[in-house]
Amino acid sequence: MTTLMTVLGIVVFAVGLGISIAWHELGHLSTAKLFGIRVPQYMVGFGPTIFSRKRGETEYGIKAIPFGGFIRMIGMFPPGDDGKVTQRSTSPWRGMIEDARSAAYEELQPGDETRMFYTRAPWKRMIVMFAGPFMNLVLAVVIFVGVMMSFGVNTQTTSVGTVSACVVPASSATDKCPKDAKDSPAKAAGLQPRDKIVAFNGHRVADWSDLQQDIRRTTGPATITVERDGARKTLHANLITNKVAKSDGNGGYVQGQYVSAGFLGFTPANGVVKQSLGQSVDRMGTMVEDGVQSLIALPGKVPDLWNAAFGDAPRKADSPMGVVGAARVGGEVANLDIPPSQRVATMLFLVAGFNLSLFLFNMLPLLPLDGGHIAGAAWESLRRRLARLVRRPDPGPFDVAKMMPVAYVIAGIFICFTLLVLVADVVNPVRIS
Structure with missing residues (x-):
């Protein structure tokens, strides 16, 4: 029975994870379509496609690796300085920029010239990129407040x-x-x-x-x-x-x-x-503050995480935890010796916590995160306003593609950190009582 409940807890968390990812990408998709940007793909997961169906101009599908999702928008980056969307260079850094620019135009069709992402006003691009994390924030608030007011909290x-x-x-x-x-x-x-x-x-x-x-x-x-x-x-x-x-x-x-x-x-x-609405909102505010502080403290926790993964150090209760670790906790929640209603409430809290973390993490002003694209659009808006104030020519769109070499470095750091967390979650997991 214990094994069955553990598997059930992991499955329930996995379903909650999939819904959270799909909800995030729905925010990007709906606002992109609202502003007339063509979106060829909406996918939950990465890797090989398990199922897909085309509706209108967008292909909707599920992929094999359920650790994320994406929508593909045409024209994410503006053309190069020569007005071309593809060019080659012997420089590896320049190659990264051109590869990213080329990928943004690979599905360009006649009539798409006015439907590209970069052609939209900066404030519209900021809304499109913010909509994904915002959907996670909304889901987290609804679950947290709903659980606190209906189930109550310990x-x-x-x-x-x-x-x-x-x-x-x-x-x-x-x-x-x-x-x-x-x-x-x-x-x-x-x-x-x-x-x-x-x-x-x-x-x-x-x-x-x-x-x-x-x-x-x-x-x-x-x-x-x-x-x-x-x-x-x-x-x-x-x-x-x-x-x-x-x-x-x-x-x-x-x-x-x-x-x-x-x-x-x-x-x-x-x-x-059970909490009142005011108490629930107050607790939610405290959770957001704690989440921000945890995100700031994340680099300082790497040594302890390394020692827990490859040494004999114990895994601390506030140690960073990945999807595998969270799923494992979901299995433990299903086996807790508490009333069924509190197991449900704890599982919902786990999913809500994941959504809150997803919101905070994606708002970091770093490419390839959503916050990096928001920062790029904000900078473009600022420099265009400054140009108008001093009566200089419009500098045009800010070429976010030029930041791709930095984005690859940051992505590499994220991947290494994710692998470290994965090893720690497997060999020395965070446990609850």
């Missing part, structure tokens, strides 16, 4: 999980009570596990984050209203100042950092809680 609640027996600084190497340690304010007040705190100092408690902040701002006498066995009780505590883990502002903690603040002395219980 989060810290205002119910009591455990009560600290005594006062021990959070920075202490042990949580055992020294002989001379005082009882924690929570224990002295009679707080018990499974108590649900509904008010603190007479103020209604909305969630754990609010309660945490109220406690940390308080020293001295305080009243705590709890629900216990269906009845409400008011407890009286005397909070003290203690060294506690620094809060991240959302109920969590900043690892390894401590502050002096009000201390009550209990650990909140975790539970699945």
Whole structure:
């Protein structure tokens, strides 16, 4: 049964991956057709074609390797300086530029002269290239918010999980009570596990984050209203100042950092809680911020990834993970000892996280990513505006093809990184609990 559930989890993730890729390319396709650009191909996957069918002027199909997708637009790059779309050179760098330019015109047909990508206004080209990542962002937001509002998320609640027996600084190497340690304010007040705190100092408690902040701002006498066995009780505590883990502002903690603040002395219980629209949007914003920070920190994680793949180092929980690793996690999710509804929610979160990563990664202003084409169109728009301001001739389209040598180098780095992640995902995968 475990093997069956693992395979089912991998298949479900693979289907979600395919839908995400098709959705991304649909953004490019729909906006390209909206602006009259001819699109000969719309493909999900790479390599040999498994299935295809031509509708109108576009061939739609599925390819064998499901690690991406593409649409083929004619005239992605403008002609060369001599006005020709093909030319040859003995320079390898020049050859890269000319090969890219030639490929953009290989399916040119009579009447296509006004339907080429480069002939569209820069703002239209930016929309076409942005539409793909934007579709992934939309899908991520819809899934994240939908799951949080309907299924709920596993989060810290205002119910009591455990009560600290005594006062021990959070920075202490042990949580055992020294002989001379005082009882924690929570224990002295009679707080018990499974108590649900509904008010603190007479103020209604909305969630754990609010309660945490109220406690940390308080020293001295305080009243705590709890629900216990269906009845409400008011407890009286005397909070003290203690060294506690620094809060991240959302109920969590900043690892390894401590502050002096009000201390009550209990650990909140975790539970699945449905979120409001406002809470869901706020959490989504935090996820985007975390995603951006993770993307910035990506180069610094390569040494740890290398040691995990080819050495004896453990695979860190925040280690970069590829499609194979994510599919493997999908299999583990299907086997988690949690209610089926939470397995579904976790799987949806995994697909949503993939879409968010796809959006952020594609927005990097580097060729061959969508962000590189957006940056090229933005630069063209800027220099044309500057030319008009100083009354100089229109410089014409910006030739993105001239950046292809750099694009090949970047693509090579991406491929090497992808292979490194793939090896790590196979020999030392990220595991969940």
